[in-house]
Amino acid sequence: GAVVSQHPSRVICKSGTSVKIECRSLDFQATTMFWYRQFPKQSLMLMATSNEGSKATYEQGVEKDKFLINHASLTLSTLTVTSAHPEDSSFYICSASLQGEKLFFGSGTQLSVL
Amino acid sequence: GESVGLHLPTLSVQEGDNSIINCAYSNSASDYFIWYKQESGKGPQFIIDIRSNMDKRQGQRVTVLLNKTVKHLSLQIAATQPGDSAVYFCAESTGNQFYFGTGTSLTVIP
Secondary structure: OOOEEEEOOEEEEOOOOOEEEEEEEOOOOOOEEEEEEEOOOEOEEEEEEEEOOOOOEEOOOOOOOOEEEEEEEOOEEEEEEOOOOHHHOEEEEEEEEOOOOOEEEOOOEEEEEO | OOOOOOEOOEEEEEOOOOEEEEEEOOOOOOOEEEEEEEOOOOOOEEEEEEEOOOOEEEOOOEEEEEEOOOOEEEEEEOOOOHHHOEEEEEEEEOOOOEEEOOOEEEEEEO
16 A cells, blocks of 8 residues: 655653654655644644645744745655744644545654653 | 544453454545554554445454445454553544544453
């Protein structure tokens, strides 16, 4: 099946630093990628929809200046958490859509901000 | 897209029994549905999908049933094993947008 690679799997950083998370579709071209945040024992919270070559569409309540998304190619989208603070600590997951149908997920990134 | 950050309902089953996990979807226009399995600390894993022109689809030890009349989706896992312990959630799609259910935490008791 299609593979979505997400890197890094875990990040520990100091408050105030920026963290970049990469999401790659390894064997297919993904015109659309999605970024989610997940708290323990809770469902996925969609943060933004990323379309190749255009600005991301953010969900209500998600700060676009805080969570910068770049979808520079059909196989790569990045999420940068700028000036991270402890409340940004969470599990971040990306997904990519194959031909607008099957949705495949990355393995997730656990961000811990000290 | 819509996803809800609610605490997950739980289901406990004995090893070897069959499990049934249910999902109610909201949009009658949704024409594509997916079930995912998520283990702790990992990303969701695709299990099985079904299109709206079908009522039932079977995979290896899993069956998805779709009732469009009441907008209900279920996942049946046969002969549940300890490795099946995870969170399961459904997704509905009307095109390129996917909407997720709250998920169900399945615990298999040895």
